[in-house]
Amino acid sequence: xxxxxxxxxxxxxxxxxxxxxxxxxxxxxxxxxxxxxxxxxxxxxxxxxxxxxxxxxxxxxxxxxxxxxxxxxxxxxxxxxxxxxxxxxxxxxxxxxxxxxxxxxxxxxxxxxxxxxxxxxxxxxxxxxxxxxxxxxxxxxxxxx
Numbered sequence: 001x002x003x004x005x006x007x008x009x010x011x012x013x014x015x016x017x018x019x020x021x022x023x024x025x026x027x028x029x030x031x032x033x034x035x036x037x038x039x040x041x042x043x044x045x046x047x048x049x050x051x052x053x054x055x056x057x058x059x060x061x062x063x064x065x066x067x068x069x070x071x072x073x074x075x076x077x078x079x080x081x082x083x084x085x086x087x088x089x090x091x092x093x094x095x096x097x098x099x100x101x102x103x104x105x106x107x108x109x110x111x112x113x114x115x116x117x118x119x120x121x122x123x124x125x126x127x128x129x130x131x132x133x134x135x136x137x138x139x140x141x142x143x144x145x
Contacts, residue, residue, distance in 0.1 A: 011064030
C-alpha cells in the first residue's frame with residue numbers, strides 16, 4: 001500500500017512521529033510536506049495529498065494540522081476525496097466501514113502520538129462494508145460533478 005501523508009507546521013511533529021509506525025506496517029509513505037515547523041499554509045499540503053489519492057498515485061492519505069478541520073475542508077474540495085476528521089478510534093473505524101474514507105484527518109492539538117497511532121491503526125484495519133452504504137456514496141459522488 002502506498003500512503004500519502006501531509007501536514008502543516010503545527011502537525012509536522014505528529015506527522016513525523018507517525019511515519020515509523022506506518023513503515024513498520026510495511027506501508028510505502030509518500031510525504032507531501034511540510035518538512036519543518038516553520039509557518040506555512042495548510043491548504044497547500046491538503047491539496048497535494050488529496051490529488052495524489054484522487055489520481056490513484058497513492059491508495060490512501062493522512063492529513064494533520066492543529067485541529068484537522070482545515071485540512072479536511074480543503075481535501076474534500078478535490079473530486080473523489082472522502083476525507084474524514086477523526087479524533088477517536090470509533091469514528092476512524094466507521095469512516096472506513098461506512099464512508100470508505102480515503103483520507104484521514106487529525107488534529108495535533110487534539111490527539112497525542114500514541115492516540116493518533118491507535119486511530120490510524122483502526123482506520124487502516126477497517127474495511128469498507130459496501131451494501132447499504134453504496135447508494136449514499138454514489139449520492140456524494142454526484143454532488144462533486
